[in-house]
Amino acid sequence: MPEPINDFYAVIPAGGIGSRLWPLSRADAPKFLHDLTGSGQTLLRDTWDRLEPLAGSDRIAVVTGRAHRAAVERELPGVPDKNVFLESEPRDSAAAIGLAAAILVKREPDVIIGSFAADHVIRGAQVFDWAVRQAVATAREGYICTIGIPPVEPSVGFGYIQKGDELVVEGAPEAALVRRFVEKPDLETAKAYYADRSYLWNAGMFIARADVLLGEIAENEPHLYAGLMDLAEAWDDRDARGPVVDRVWPTITKIAIDYAVAEPAAEKGRLAVIPGHFDWDDVGDFASLAKLNTHGRGNDLAILGKNARILADASSGIVVSQTNRVISVIGVQDIVIVDTEDALLVTTSEHAQRVKGVVDALKVTGRNEVL
Amino acid sequence: MPEPINDFYAVIPAGGIGSRLWPLSRADAPKFLHDLTGSGQTLLRDTWDRLEPLAGSDRIAVVTGRAHRAAVERELPGVPDKNVFLESEPRDSAAAIGLAAAILVKREPDVIIGSFAADHVIRGAQVFDWAVRQAVATAREGYICTIGIPPVEPSVGFGYIQKGDELVVEGAPEAALVRRFVEKPDLETAKAYYADRSYLWNAGMFIARADVLLGEIAENEPHLYAGLMDLAEAWDDRDARGPVVDRVWPTITKIAIDYAVAEPAAEKGRLAVIPGHFDWDDVGDFASLAKLNTHGRGNDLAILGKNARILADASSGIVVSQTNRVISVIGVQDIVIVDTEDALLVTTSEHAQRVKGVVDALKVTGRNEVL
Numbered sequence A, B: 001m002p003e004p005i006n007d008f009y010a011v012i013p014a015g016g017i018g019s020r021l022w023p024l025s026r027a028d029a030p031k032f033l034h035d036l037t038g039s040g041q042t043l044l045r046d047t048w049d050r051l052e053p054l055a056g057s058d059r060i061a062v063v064t065g066r067a068h069r070a071a072v073e074r075e076l077p078g079v080p081d082k083n084v085f086l087e088s089e090p091r092d093s094a095a096a097i098g099l100a101a102a103i104l105v106k107r108e109p110d111v112i113i114g115s116f117a118a119d120h121v122i123r124g125a126q127v128f129d130w131a132v133r134q135a136v137a138t139a140r141e142g143y144i145c146t147i148g149i150p151p152v153e154p155s156v157g158f159g160y161i162q163k164g165d166e167l168v169v170e171g172a173p174e175a176a177l178v179r180r181f182v183e184k185p186d187l188e189t190a191k192a193y194y195a196d197r198s199y200l201w202n203a204g205m206f207i208a209r210a211d212v213l214l215g216e217i218a219e220n221e222p223h224l225y226a227g228l229m230d231l232a233e234a235w236d237d238r239d240a241r242g243p244v245v246d247r248v249w250p251t252i253t254k255i256a257i258d259y260a261v262a263e264p265a266a267e268k269g270r271l272a273v274i275p276g277h278f279d280w281d282d283v284g285d286f287a288s289l290a291k292l293n294t295h296g297r298g299n300d301l302a303i304l305g306k307n308a309r310i311l312a313d314a315s316s317g318i319v320v321s322q323t324n325r326v327i328s329v330i331g332v333q334d335i336v337i338v339d340t341e342d343a344l345l346v347t348t349s350e351h352a353q354r355v356k357g358v359v360d361a362l363k364v365t366g367r368n369e370v371l
Helices: A043-055 A066-075 A092-107 A125-140 A187-196 A210-220 A222-235 A238-251 A257-267 A286-294 A349-364 B043-055 B066-075 B092-107 B125-140 B187-196 B210-220 B222-235 B238-251 B257-267 B286-294 B349-364
Strands: A008-014 A060-065 A084-087 A112-115 A121-123 A144-149 A160-166 A176-182 A199-209 A271-275 A279-281 A301-304 A309-313 A317-321 A326-330 A335-339 A343-348 B008-014 B060-065 B084-087 B112-115 B121-123 B144-149 B160-166 B176-182 B199-209 B271-275 B279-281 B301-304 B309-313 B317-321 B326-330 B335-339 B343-348
Touching: A008 A043, A008 A092, A043 A060, A043 A066, A043 A112, A043 A121, A043 A125, A060 A066, A060 A092, A066 A084, A084 A092, A092 A112, A092 A199, A092 A210, A092 A222, A092 A257, A112 A125, A112 A210, A121 A125, A125 A144, A125 A199, A125 A271, A144 A160, A144 A210, A144 A257, A160 A271, A176 A257, A187 A199, A199 A210, A199 A257, A210 A222, A210 A257, A222 A238, A257 A271, A286 A301, A286 A317, A286 A335, A286 A349, A301 A309, A309 A317, A309 B349, A317 A326, A326 A335, A326 B349, A335 B343, A343 A349, A343 B335, A349 B309, A349 B326, B008 B043, B008 B092, B043 B060, B043 B066, B043 B112, B043 B121, B043 B125, B060 B066, B060 B092, B066 B084, B084 B092, B092 B112, B092 B210, B092 B222, B092 B257, B112 B125, B112 B210, B121 B125, B125 B144, B125 B199, B125 B271, B144 B160, B144 B210, B144 B257, B160 B271, B176 B257, B187 B199, B199 B210, B199 B257, B210 B222, B210 B257, B222 B238, B257 B271, B286 B301, B286 B317, B286 B335, B286 B349, B301 B309, B309 B317, B317 B326, B326 B335, B343 B349
Parallel strands: A008 A060, A008 A112, A060 A084, A144 A271, A301 A317, A309 A326, A317 A335, A326 B343, A343 B326, B008 B060, B008 B112, B060 B084, B144 B271, B301 B317, B309 B326, B317 B335
Antiparallel strands: A112 A199, A121 A279, A144 A199, A160 A176, A160 A199, A176 A271, A335 A343, B112 B199, B121 B279, B144 B199, B160 B176, B160 B199, B176 B271, B335 B343
């Protein structure tokens, strides 16, 4: 077993619901609390298991909503109570990661934090480990470091990171500067990026000294920074925390870390990237879930659900079964069937992005009990 | 209100499960106990309501399985107890209709019976009424009479009846002899029949004097005839019936009335036909159920189920909802979704005929609890 990395703290923001995976993902059962790969455990637990060898179980923090506290503690029995940072309401990723940075830097001034989403799917633990170790080495030099995934296809579903000049960093032979971040491209542009090879997928992983990260927030989002300082000051004082959270958190700037930190830092030459040669997917919708579970074999029917009772004939796509009903699927291609106790979805991979529209429609029509 | 027809008894064989409509139709909830048109009542009740003006509520008999007795009595509170003929096990249509004929002729030697399936959909009550009255008039002359439906398309899903010479029958201006019966044709042949106009769909309706019908059975199926006589002799004697049923019914010849009566009678010039100018469908599978409920509009999504909560976007086909789950359907065409408490079917109209294969597979794999 390799040793945990010195001064390193892993942070798991466990926030998003994953509306495009409704009715599997819900407000009370968000994406990170599901097993989306048939591994037998939740994505959150998979994330923990990936990070434990890098940070040690005492040095993993989870930022999550109050409603998910019990589920998180059930999934991660090893997480110290002091490392579960509860949000009273979601305020986007800069607030979540910034809060963790502010609390941890107060505990340990030299801490290096790495933020890894709770609901991504990664395969290739050793390669992941190596990428994070390089990223931490790069962060130690004062860079904010991200891990970018070499594209395996011209995806229009992810943002891209363009690599710039190589960096010379001890322990990080693949480190390079980031030239720029780009939003999800159209197919034409994605094909150009894919051919270019200097573009990597933005997997939303950020590794930095906590003080460097907070400094970047201070420069770009001073109001957010001030709020985080107030929160961190009171956080580890049980009596003081509550009132400060109640006062400050609702006013915290809602902004993604990409805009508050990564893009401005890239412009200033402070952002580095390590290529991550592992399989990665953010499983953003049922099309990617199907692809992930059929391993790209387009004529397969993937089945998710430990009590699934499926009778399939000449069909492809994915069936997600959360009930113990018999599900019979005959002659349907690229189908997406999600069978839960109180809601059923039937669509195709092609229309997977439209699921969010259903969730919006359910909200509008007041059927919140199934959201 | 027109008067009921003299000497007429309507018989409703309520037997088949309708396996091609699984998981809606089940052993314990066969097709005739469902509302397949959104009328608000079962097909069996629809059938009763169609026949009551023709026969009177005291003169309608139902032949059904012992397991369905309670359901039949619930659906048809007006049916006299003595007119519910219970089969201990299904022995096909000649036995069911023959049993009714044998019992009724013993009660009334001159009775004319008309047999009408419990699970067909008919629209156009007045035209139906007129066809039956013509058929009874023809039966009174000693013919076995059927009602054939002028095809509205070259269907390969039904058998056909070829009309022969016209008959001169008082009260039946449309009566004609039947030249022959033909099995479900291929598409080429169906198109030829459709163009010819002398071919009618075989809707499985038979109207005849009970003694004539039994005479035909005696000629063609003497073993069946003997069994029916034994049963009828004992039937209306409560003490005698049980032992005779137990002894005779399991040995009764299993044969469809088409083979035992209609085809041989047609060959001998004893079968007549009245064209039925009403909308008729046997709703043999989900493709016909979808068509029936979208009224043939191919880009509509039909919804069946009184508590259905459907959110549909850019979809066509049919959703049958027997639960109160929210069902979201996005971007699927000609889809068939049947949502029941313990089983879910997803297929397309094109593959509707393959549903029976699922039922067979469920039997083979021992999952009888959902059949």
